[in-house]
Amino acid sequence: MSPNYWEGELEMVRLLLRFSEEIVDQPIVSELILEFKAPINIITALVNSKGGEVLAEVPQEAADKIVKALRKRGVKVSLPKLIEVDAEKCISCGSCVALCPVEAIAFDEHASVVFNKEKCVGSTCSACVDACPVRAIKSVKQTNHELSYTAAKGALGKQ
């Protein structure tokens, strides 16, 4: 019996998927959702007839299998870095706010800047990082799982 990835609190891993012109019209993601019975959340997608770049989130336990399957189907997989904001350092100036394309950074009602990690698309964007005057925003590797190594190696090896 395959494990049920839909239940409980899931540790998710973010993956950056690159589809070439040849495979962009194939329903690869839907196939894998069915095959592994695991959620694959699409966070952002930039797709046209020439190919596509998709930022997706998969459960950590299924990540290795999914990455393997994706690569078998010709998808280039890499691990994007995540953005972290150090609330201790942040002075709530707002320099980052208007730069964010997905409104992951905003002012709350007390004029404090709050960062919504879920909404942030990560290192593929990074628009805010070099705009922070006190360097409170950092790009960090996703390290809490084993995939970091294999995925990074795979990405290097194939590109």
Place this chain on the structure above:
Amino acid sequence: MGELKLKPQKNTRTIEEINAKIRKGDAQVLTAEEMKKLVESSSIEVAFKEVDVVTTGTFGAMCSSGAVINLGHSDPPIKIDKAWMNDVPVCHPGAAVDLYIGATAMSETQAYEYGGGHLIEDLVKGKEVELRATAYGTDCYPRNSIRTNLTKDDLNQFYLLNFRNGYQRYNCAVNSRDETIYTYMGKLLPKMRNATYSGAGELNPLMNDPDYETIGIGTRIFLGGAQGYIIGEGTQHEAKSQNGTLMVRGDAKKMSPEFLRGASFTRYGTTLYVGLGVPIPILNEGLAKKTAIRDEEIFTNVVDYGVPRRNRPKLAKVSYKELKSGAITVGDKKIRVSSLSSLKMARQIATTLKKWIEEGTFFLTAPVERLPLDTTFKPMKQTETTSFVKNVMQMAVTCKETEEVRTIAERIVSKSVNHIVAVDNAGKLIGIVTSWDVTRAMAQGKTQLADIMTRRVFTAKPDEPLEMASKRMAEHNISALPVINDEKKVLGIVTSEDVAKLLGRRT
């Protein structure tokens, strides 16, 4: 009761009266934001009667900031010539061991990321910093060099001495260019996709007393988390255009790193965020009215920082209310805007100052001289003529896309140039070919110009400063830029050779 009735209604109060109330613990203090609400919900008369002091605050990047330090003498003594602290060059404007740390001086090993602002923050935090200094040696100061580690406790004096702080209001910046630019107004996306502004608007100190009735030399203020003083108007101060500024001083040993933060503006440089708050004594109804000023009454210009000239184009007028709302409108374009200064910190400063006064630890001072109302901010007098692209550009040798490589080769030889600019029938730019492209094409047996010309061409505008064109050529490793107007019509060409001749001669 009868006696009271006979007393005339008093419509002024003095700083001495306010200080007496502070001493007794019953001075009425409101932050500037609270004052506006009170006036709105009651009246100026009521606000004047009820409020003794209004506190203001601002927290922003203030580049003309720095600290004077005195190191004491070493044995044998040294008359410092050049000095560095944590690799940041520190000036030595005075005698042997007095130094000035400028907020914008950048570390020689970590340029852009660490500078005078960070150094001041580290010292304020109590961190140890490394001092290196060299000297030429004199009979009385024989030493040639020194290296030592210091904290603020080892310094005799450590004074913040800022020559321009607390701008009354500031520009809102956008960028019309096709590329992202990094400025002292932060990161500006291409084609006006974002805007930045600075300043606390209705919480700003000078905006709440725009005629400087109570502000001048000797006014005690909140500076960097401690008590400091205004020592005069800041540089570039201009009252009549609502561009007043402050020169301030305070004991940095008593300050807090929360209100003094070193900062880095990517590809621009380092600076210091300074927290500053001024108490406004409500001496009369006029001041009650002035401190009721709202964001919607404070305007500033939207300025195009994409144009690297002194007179940058002003594109629109916006209020601080619009700025704080997160979006402004320029023409029919809605632009997302965010601040570089911190409203949250500005509020915290106004609130802290209010608390100090309520607790009786902060007393007001009357200025010995008010800030001037008549100074003007003049542009620099330039005795050398500045060069713009139009001053050095030459006639461009042009061609049509349909021509053959051979013809172009002949033209390169006959005109003795290295670049031929391809134009359409209307004279508009479509590409460029270099003598190198032509040589290679002939070697490869290519005959059609259309196959070899570069279509993505870097260009220059006639009114651009020459340095910008020179920088663009160096960045893209190219040796010439066609000069075009807004309609892409070719006006000429500027080559790196011509630029080097002119810029080289000047240095």
